[in-house]
Amino acid sequence: MIKAIIIDDEPLARLIIADYLKEYDDISVITECSDGFEGAKAIQQHDPDLVFLDIQMPKLTGFEMLELLDKIPNVIFTTAFDEFAIKAFEKSAIDYLLKPISKDRFEQAIIKFKNNYNTLSAPTNTDKLNSIMEEEILERIVVKNGTQIKIIPVQQISHLEAYDDYVKIHTKEGVFLKNKTMTSFEKQLDPKQFVRVHRSFIAKVDQLAKIELLEKESYIATLINGEKINISKSGYARLKQIIGL
Known part of the structure; x- marks a missing residue:
C-alpha cells in the first residue's frame, strides 16, 4: 500500500x-x-x-x-x-x-x-x-533551533560562516546553524546584498564598517556589530565590483 x-x-x-x-x-x-x-x-x-x-x-x-x-x-x-x-x-x-x-x-x-x-x-x-x-532568491531562511523552527528574514543577517557540514547564520538575535552549503547560499542570496568574500564567509554588504589590509593580497573586515571576517583576494575583487570601489 x-x-x-x-x-x-x-x-x-x-x-x-x-x-x-x-x-x-x-x-x-x-x-x-x-x-x-x-x-x-x-x-x-x-x-x-x-x-x-x-x-x-x-x-x-x-x-x-x-x-x-x-x-x-x-x-x-x-x-x-x-x-x-x-x-x-x-x-x-x-x-x-x-x-x-x-x-x-x-x-x-x-x-x-x-x-x-x-x-x-x-x-x-x-x-x-x-x-x-536553488533558483529562487531567498527572502528568509528557515532553520531548526532545537525543537523549534526559526524563520530568519535575510535583512536580519550580518554574515554567514562555514562550519563543517553546516553554515552559521549570524544575526542580532544570535547564531543559527543550517545544514546547507555555502555554495547553495551564494546562489540563492541576492548578489547585490550578499558577497562571498572568502571561502568561509559571505558578508552582507551594508553590514561592513571597515576593510583593512591584513597581509599581502588578503584583508580583514570589521562589521557594524564589531565582528571581524576574513576577505580573500578574489573576495575583495567581487566586493569592489559590488560597492563600486
Missing part, C-alpha cells in the same frame, strides 16, 4: 485531491495537513511514499518545509501559479499540478509517479528538488 499525505492550506484543494485518490485502491491517505509546520511533523512521523504539497502556504512555503526534512519523500507539487510549474516541467524532476486540478491531469501525475516509483531513489530526488529550490 502506498502511503500518501496531502499538505495544502486550502480545505477545498485537500478535499479534491482526497476525493480523486479514492479511486486508487493501492493508495492510502495517512493524514492531511493545513500548513508546512504540520506537514513537516507528519512526514517525519509517517514516512510517506508520496506527498501532495502546495507551494504557496502561509507560515512556511512548500520549499521551506522540505528544507526542514532529513529525508525528502516523492512529491507532487500543487500550485496556482504557472511560474513555479514551468520551472519544474523544464527540469522534468517531479510532477506539478496546476490548480484547479482536473481529474485527467491528476491521473497523469499518478501514472507518472507509479511508473517511476520503484526506480526513484531518495538521493536523486533530493538533488533534483535542491536544484529547483
